[in-house]
Amino acid sequence: MPIYEYIASTERGCERCRAGFDLLQRLSDAPLQQCPHCGAPVHQRISAPTVVAGNSHRTSESHLEKHGFTQYRKVSKGVYEKTAGKGPTHIADDGK
Structure with missing residues (x-):
């Protein structure tokens, strides 16, 4: 989901919308027409x-x-090898 930037269209509005604000929205969501705080x-x-x-x-x-x-990085099906950090050197799926 993209983050859209909004700003007041006129001098009217609260401090938040005059300065501009970000909003996380789906691509399918309609753009805002009004500031959610002051309208x-x-x-x-x-x-x-x-x-x-x-x-x-x-x-x-x-x-x-x-x-x-x-x-870990995958080295084969169900087998992973440690590349950084602490822990077991290999992790493998035992088929259960």
Whole structure:
């Protein structure tokens, strides 16, 4: 679900809608016509999308370990191998 930005259409309105506010909505939801707090007319504002390039968005294994998480990667069907953190070296489905 995208986060839409709204701002007051006129000078009338509360401090929140004059400054602009974000709202999490489904794509199928109709855009808001009024501020939910004061009822002033609002319109959607176009915002820049978030773009992630390369693997910079991935959490590093050292960062995971530092914060106490364990990471596993799938090596075959039902078998996972530890790549970071504490815990068993392998996890396997025993078929039960």
